[in-house]
Amino acid sequence: MTSVIKPVRRATRRPIRLMGWLLGLKRPPGHRPDAGTSIEVWQWTKSKYRLRAFLLLIVDAALFAGLGAFALWLRTGQYVMPSSQEYWRAWWDAFDPFREEQLTLLDYLTHPIPISQVPLMMVITALVRASLTAIPILVSMLYRFPYALLFTGIICFVAVLPWLAATVTLCCFLARWRPLRFSFHYATALIALLPVVSYYALATRNAAVSRVLPPIELAKLYFPWVLAIAAACAVMAFVLLIARVVKYRPGAIAPLMAVMFATPVILFEAKVGRDELYYRLLEASFGPSSATHFVDNVDASSAIARLARQRPELADDLRLLPDAAQEQMTLEVQLRLLAEAFAMQQDEAVAACEAFRSKFPRSRYVPNVLFMEGRALDMRIDQDTFRQRAILRYYGDFPSMASQQIWETLYKGYPQSPLWTWAGLRLAQLEARGGRVDRAVALLNELIRFQEPSQAGPEPAAGRLATFAAFFAKRPASSTLGIDPGAVIQEGRKLRILLVENRDPQQNDAALRRLLNLDPHHPLYRQNLQRLLADIPTRYPLTPLGDDLAVLIACTERSQSRRIEDLRACVDRLNQVCKSDALAHGRFELGLAYKQDNRPAEARAVFEEVLRMNPDSPWAFEANRQLAGMGMSARVGPVATAPGGPPR
Numbered sequence: 001m002t003s004v005i006k007p008v009r010r011a012t013r014r015p016i017r018l019m020g021w022l023l024g025l026k027r028p029p030g031h032r033p034d035a036g037t038s039i040e041v042w043q044w045t046k047s048k049y050r051l052r053a054f055l056l057l058i059v060d061a062a063l064f065a066g067l068g069a070f071a072l073w074l075r076t077g078q079y080v081m082p083s084s085q086e087y088w089r090a091w092w093d094a095f096d097p098f099r100e101e102q103l104t105l106l107d108y109l110t111h112p113i114p115i116s117q118v119p120l121m122m123v124i125t126a127l128v129r130a131s132l133t134a135i136p137i138l139v140s141m142l143y144r145f146p147y148a149l150l151f152t153g154i155i156c157f158v159a160v161l162p163w164l165a166a167t168v169t170l171c172c173f174l175a176r177w178r179p180l181r182f183s184f185h186y187a188t189a190l191i192a193l194l195p196v197v198s199y200y201a202l203a204t205r206n207a208a209v210s211r212v213l214p215p216i217e218l219a220k221l222y223f224p225w226v227l228a229i230a231a232a233c234a235v236m237a238f239v240l241l242i243a244r245v246v247k248y249r250p251g252a253i254a255p256l257m258a259v260m261f262a263t264p265v266i267l268f269e270a271k272v273g274r275d276e277l278y279y280r281l282l283e284a285s286f287g288p289s290s291a292t293h294f295v296d297n298v299d300a301s302s303a304i305a306r307l308a309r310q311r312p313e314l315a316d317d318l319r320l321l322p323d324a325a326q327e328q329m330t331l332e333v334q335l336r337l338l339a340e341a342f343a344m345q346q347d348e349a350v351a352a353c354e355a356f357r358s359k360f361p362r363s364r365y366v367p368n369v370l371f372m373e374g375r376a377l378d379m380r381i382d383q384d385t386f387r388q389r390a391i392l393r394y395y396g397d398f399p400s401m402a403s404q405q406i407w408e409t410l411y412k413g414y415p416q417s418p419l420w421t422w423a424g425l426r427l428a429q430l431e432a433r434g435g436r437v438d439r440a441v442a443l444l445n446e447l448i449r450f451q452e453p454s455q456a457g458p459e460p461a462a463g464r465l466a467t468f469a470a471f472f473a474k475r476p477a478s479s480t481l482g483i484d485p486g487a488v489i490q491e492g493r494k495l496r497i498l499l500v501e502n503r504d505p506q507q508n509d510a511a512l513r514r515l516l517n518l519d520p521h522h523p524l525y526r527q528n529l530q531r532l533l534a535d536i537p538t539r540y541p542l543t544p545l546g547d548d549l550a551v552l553i554a555c556t557e558r559s560q561s562r563r564i565e566d567l568r569a570c571v572d573r574l575n576q577v578c579k580s581d582a583l584a585h586g587r588f589e590l591g592l593a594y595k596q597d598n599r600p601a602e603a604r605a606v607f608e609e610v611l612r613m614n615p616d617s618p619w620a621f622e623a624n625r626q627l628a629g630m631g632m633s634a635r636v637g638p639v640a641t642a643p644g645g646p647p648r
Contacts, residue, residue: 039185039243041142041250053250057143060253063261064135064151068159070265071128075108077281087160095162105203106221112280113272115224116217117480120271120472122224124264129224130231131260132159133168133196137189138239138253140172148172167199189236196232200225235260275356275363276474282356286349286372288482293345294379298392335383338392342381349376364477367417370410371481374426377403384523398519399426418478421450421488428495433516437499437509444496448489493618494585501581504543511540515549526556547574547582555589564593584614588623600630 041053069079081087094103108125115121132155140148152172156165174180175192182188204222213221235256243252286293353373357366378396385393399407403426410423424447432440502512511532518528533549550573554566567590574583591606607623614620 039142039240039248040144041248042144044249049250053143056251056254057139057147060135060139060257061150061154063257064131065154065158067128067131067261067264068154070261071132071159071161074125074128074268074277075112077112077277091157091160091162094160104205105200105225106218109221109224112284113276114280114480115220117475118272118276120267120474122220122227123472124268124272126224126227126231127260127264127267129164129228130235131257131264132161132164133171133193133228134232134235134239135253135257135260136168137171137175137192138236140175140192141185141189141240142243142248142252145172145176148175163203164196164199167195170195186237186240189240190233193229193232193236197229200229271472272474273363275360275365278356278360279363279365279368282352282369283372283480286352286376287480288375289480293349294376294394296393299390335381335386338381338386342379346376346379349373364474367410367414367419368477368481370406370414371419371422371478371483374399374403374406374410374423377406378426380519380521382521384521387523395521398521399429401430404430418476418485419481419483421447421485421492422483424450425488425492425495428492429516432495432499433513435508435513437503437512441496441499444492444499447492448496450485450489490618490621497581497618498548502543502545502548504540504545506542507540511536511543511545515545526553529553529556544581547577547580548585551582551586551589554586560593560597564590564597567593584610584617584619587614588619591623591626595626595630604630 041049044050044053073079076090081090093099109115109121113121115125136148136151136155139151149169149172152165152169155168156162159165171192171194174195175188180188180191204225239252239256242256246252284290350373353369353376356363356369360366363369375396378399379394380396380398380400382393382395385391407423407426407430410417411420411427414420424443428440428443428447431437431443499512503509504511514532515529518525518532522528529549529552533546533553536543536546536549550570551567554563554570557563557566567586571583571586571590574580574586577583587606587610591603591610594600594603594606604627607627610617610623611620
């Protein structure tokens with residue numbers, strides 16, 4: 001029996017000793033620590049040093065895990081993925097080398113918080129990446145390679161950066177590779193960092209943003225990675241210096257690890273704010289540039305097929321219809337499916353915006369969130385486009401009564417925001433449709449007088465950006481929504497002329513209200529305009545709205561040639577009418593029709609006629625802009641009034 005046990009003991013003794021050596025619990029046979037070359041904390045063999053080393057390593061790992069969760073939160077707004085399915089999908093998206101559009105490091109700087117809007121994120125991102133790369137290398141040098149795997153595992157599975165984790169693992173191995181273990185330990189650390197430098201160089205290539213950004217803006221996206229490498233070198237130098245001062249006792253990493261964890265977190269909380277991250281995620285989901293909600297020009301067939309699978313009873317009903325009615329009913333069922341999905345998108349957008357306003361009531365992004373909430377309530381499906389081309393398109397220029405309270409909150413509470421102009425225009429449209437024309441005109445007068453705060457200050461923007469602090473300041477809150485206050489004011493000027501010039505107080509502006517309640521995107525809009533024009537002689541004999549209706553009817557003609565003929569006839573007839581407010585509109589639309597028909601000479605002549613004959617109208621400004629777009633300067637008549645000028 002003894003002869004059997006002794007070989008078993010000898011066979012298991014060597015693996016146990018090897019494991020103890022790897023974990024730092026035992027020195028390999030014949031090992032004698034040399035104070036000149038060894039920097040391991042395990043050379044201090046007393047139990048108090050071993051216990052201190054383990055405890056401090058656990059503290060380092062906990063802080064590092066917090067830093068990894070912070071890195072994930074900066075990208076997703078979540079410290080932990082809500083489900084394992086979402087977690088592994090996000091992990092595979094970051095790792096998949098065969099993905100059609102690879103996730104690069106530059107993409108992390110443009111989403112969700114773009115550094116073009118919050119430049120301080122360059123520094124915060126650099127500090128986080130410096131810690132994620134430097135700390136595992138230092139653990140490998142001071143504690144041995146197996147302990148560094150715990151930290152690279154945190155990078156891989158907590159921060160969800162698998163490629164960075166693989167690269168840092170290679171760095172940790174190089175830091176322990178015997179040919180690179182120089183007496184000057186900082187040189188070892190620098191050489192071990194080289195794979196990370198290669199990773200930064202390779203992981204920033206072929207980014208999607210490189211195709212849309214100008215070279216100067218693209219160059220800014222490389223600055224954080226240069227700063228991250230420099231910060232990692234500084235961290236390693238400081239830790240190795242501290243370790244040498246304390247003669248490589250345990251505890252050299254922990255103080256700096258706490259500082260490197262706290263610095264980006266405190267900097268983000270103090271100078272950026274959590275509302276910044278949650279707003280950017282909200283804007284990415286429900287803003288004008290969203291790729292998931294209210295997306296224009298999308299082939300609706302795939303979405304309809306997916307919705308039909310969720311509603312099999314509708315497909316069964318279609319099969320029972322006769323062939324003659326099946327095509328029309330199919331369109332109706334498809335629209336019903338799309339309407340249900342659209343209503344879910346609206347509810348989701350409104351709930352998310354309300355949650356943000358409740359959580360961050362003092363955020364500078366509250367006007368933006370009100371805009372997105374009102375925009376979601378105003379959004380509608382363009383049924384005519386869907387029926388003709390099976391293309392899903394949305395529009396929001398015909399506001400819904402459901403959004404009036406949102407626009408009032410934005411209009412009354414944030415008069416300094418450029419989005420105030422949008423709220424003013426929408427309120428004016430809703431007030432006019434409700435018969436409160438005087439209130440609508442008053443709102444439009446205030447809108448036309450609006451001047452952006454940035455235009456009112458005496459100091460130019462370039463002067464403010466000259467200082468270092470101003471460079472890292474946040475950009476204007478509404479700059480990413482694509483709202484041009486000048487264009488909004490221009491629309492307000494057009495609406496004001498329509499309201500002021502076509503009042504009919506004797507009948508309480510009945511014809512005007514009827515026109516304003518017609519949705520221009522409705523399939524029967526043209527027929528409704530024709531019906532209203534036919535009713536004017538008998539039902540609204542005192543309204544001067546007939547000229548405007550004639551121009552609108554001509555503009556809705558689908559045939560290009562017929563539209564030109566109808567508009568030309570309208571302009572010729574209105575030339576005989578004294579002071580018709582629709583004449584400038586008709587001329588501009590005629591010039592636009594010529595331009596669309598590829599007749600630039602005739603278009604230019606008509607646009608110049610608008611500038612000469614109607615210089616004070618908003619259509620003169622539009623005509624001047626069209627001429628500029630055609631590469632032609634206006635040489636006739638005075639310069640058109642700018643959108644921010646006084647009301648006419």
